[in-house]
């Protein structure tokens with residue numbers, strides 16, 4: 632397999648020898664083709680769900696296999712197909728804990744992946760890539776009652792996704808963010824699109840009214856200062872036993888356009904989810920996360936599951952199953 636350079640592409644150097652307008656025309660065609668495939672799949676799934684009738688909200692998977700904005704390992708680029716495989720794994724069944732049927736297209740459909748590597752191979756930079764991700768999210772939201780459930784990717788993808796959701800709905804949302812890290816550095820290691828800076832971009836843009844960060848246990852002084860600056864509600868693991876009754880009975884989204892849930896798999900203790908880039912002991916149990924989700928009172932308009940790194944998973948794909956179950960239970964939360 633070819634190597635994916637951190638912020639480069641396989642043969643970007645050769646693109647420099649080609650006339651600029653020629654390259655740009657080609658890039659536009661590839662962007663259009665990528666968006667067309669997502670648009671047409673979303674239309675098809677939207678039509679199907681509307682024809683079946685009775686669904687007010689229906690989750691639709693959108694994969695964003697992007698790993699190059701990680702400050703450490705790039706493996707999350709390979710997560711979406713592994714998560715899909717685990718969602719439909721024969722070792723389990725299609726019923727969620729609270730009784731929703733995942734094999735009913737009114738509950739769950741899939742519009743495929745944004746072709747991130749193909750776009751980057753055409754020399755498309757991150758400014759444009761982020762716009763393409765936002766555009767893809769909006770194409771899903773265009774097809775009522777579909778709601779995007781995004782499969783990452785590293786955590787940098789939450790910025791273009793939340794931005795799209797807020798722009799499409801015409802106002803801010805409340806964001807419930809489960810993570811070991813606050814990901815709110817102004818600019819991490821010189822990269823404003825870093826997975827460690829996505830929530831700074833979200834707060835600056837005014838896309839979130841409230842941001843609740845839960846599971847935090849690796850936070851620097853900048854993380855705390857930025858949190859204060861943006862009025863973020865940071866719930867740290869060292870106080871989880873005290874905060875538990877509150878966090879397991881949340882009511883969010885009143886007076887705004889809805890609630891967005893972003894789950895970084897490393898919010899979980901590595902005992903439950905070893906397949907992540909940033910192993911950080913002392914985290915949430917899987918049941919803690921489910922209690923928070925199941926008891927949350929909210930109109931969940933979109934969500935993401937990010938930072939699963941298949942290259943660090945156990946041989947039996949335990950973390951893939953964990954990520955998949957998070958997706959399944961989010962599906963149940965979104966669909967109605």
Ligand SMILES: NC(=[NH2+])NCCC[C@H](N)C(=O)O
Pocket residue numbers: 702785786812813814826827849895897909938
């Ligand atoms: N999305 C993530 N997993 N972010 C991890 C960021 C880690 C970074 N080294 C920090 O100090 O916070």
Ligand SMILES: [Mn+2]
Pocket residue numbers: 786810812814826895938
């Ligand atoms: Mn994160």
Ligand SMILES: [Mn+2]
Pocket residue numbers: 810811812895897898909938
């Ligand atoms: Mn994290």
